[in-house]
Amino acid sequence: MKLTVYLALLLSTTLLSCSSTKQTTVATSHHDKLIMAVAWYQHSAEMTALYHQGFNIARQRLDQAVDTSQSGRKLAVVVDIDETMLDNSPFETTLINNEDFQKGWYGWTAKASARALPGALEFATYAQSKKVDIFYITNRDDNERTVTLKNLQNQGFPFATEDHLLTKSDLSYTTGNTSSKTGRRARVSESHEIILLIGDNLNDFSEVFEDRSVNNGKDAVLKNQAQFGQKFIVLPNPMYGAWEKPLFNYKDGLSDEEKTLLLKAKLIGE
Numbered sequence: 355m356k357l358t359v360y361l362a363l364l365l366s367t368t369l370l371s372c373s374s375t376k377q378t379t380v381a382t383s384h385h386d387k388l389i390m391a392v393a394w395y396q397h398s399a400e401m402t403a404l405y406h407q408g409f410n411i412a413r414q415r416l417d418q419a420v421d422t423s424q425s426g427r428k429l430a431v432v433v434d435i436d437e438t439m440l441d442n443s444p445f446e447t448t449l450i451n452n453e454d455f456q457k458g459w460y461g462w463t464a465k466a467s468a469r470a471l472p473g474a475l476e477f478a479t480y481a482q483s484k485k486v487d488i489f490y491i492t493n494r495d496d497n498e499r500t501v502t503l504k505n506l507q508n509q510g511f512p513f514a515t516e517d518h519l520l521t522k523s524d525l526s527y528t529t530g531n532t533s534s535k536t537g538r539r540a541r542v543s544e545s546h547e548i549i550l551l552i553g554d555n556l557n558d559f560s561e562v563f564e565d566r567s568v569n570n571g572k573d574a575v576l577k578n579q580a581q582f583g584q585k586f587i588v589l590p591n592p593m594y595g596a597w598e599k600p601l602f603n604y605k606d607g608l609s610d611e612e613k614t615l616l617l618k619a620k621l622i623g624e
């Protein structure tokens with residue numbers, strides 16, 4: 355009897371030990387690469403300055419377009435939402451800590467608690483005062499529409515209405531690329547002249563940037579370099595984005611160790 359109890363205890367201790375080891379591994383293996391990026395995004399004054407710089411330039415370009423547009427059509431600015439108008443970096447912290455991971459992204463957006471990014475609200479309000487519409491083109495899913503509008507409204511954003519929000523469905527599927535925003539930009543162009551686009555991902559601006567297989571997409575940027583600071587306003591996001599994919603050879607589900615090896619192999623040395 356004693357031996358049975360001992361074996362049972364030994365077994366449960368071993369299982370607990372394995373389980374604990376596994377949890378520790380999981381907690382430190384998936385998203386550690388994000389720590390420096392999230393720290394920079396949340397705490398560097400440079401990040402705050404860059405967002406203001408972007409929206410200050412956007413305001414100047416908007417003024418110019420209002421003064422010079424001859425299309426006779428209603429003017430519009432197309433903005434992305436995540437890491438452009440709203441700050442989701444608290445969710446990135448959740449990923450790092452692996453807390454509430456099972457709730458994931460939908461759990462975060464359901465809270466509708468993301469804060470406005472520096473300069474974003476002021477810019478959107480300014481556009482409204484100049485009678486320029488804001489259209490939010492986001493790759494959030496259709497089932498997030500209600501909470502997304504609620505979040506934008508909670509933060510005081512103008513044009514946070516059904517007819518100014520284009521989520522991931524609609525025309526994106528016609529291009530064969532479900533995250534492409536091309537079809538949705540075309541839809542806005544049916545009724546408005548798009549004078550400016552603002553985003554943290556090159557795919558927020560034009561389909562010419564969607565293929566990163568050549569020189570990580572930098573050739574496409576060089577070809578269109580005159581547009582940046584003109585029609586395209588880029589905001590910084592070191593936490594995630596389409597820029598990661600070529601670095602990780604377009605593979606999903608890599609471990610932190612595998613990512614480290616790939617990144618190190620691609621770093622340019624002296």
Ligand SMILES: [Mg+2]
Pocket residue numbers: 434435436437438553554555
């Ligand atoms: Mg974004």
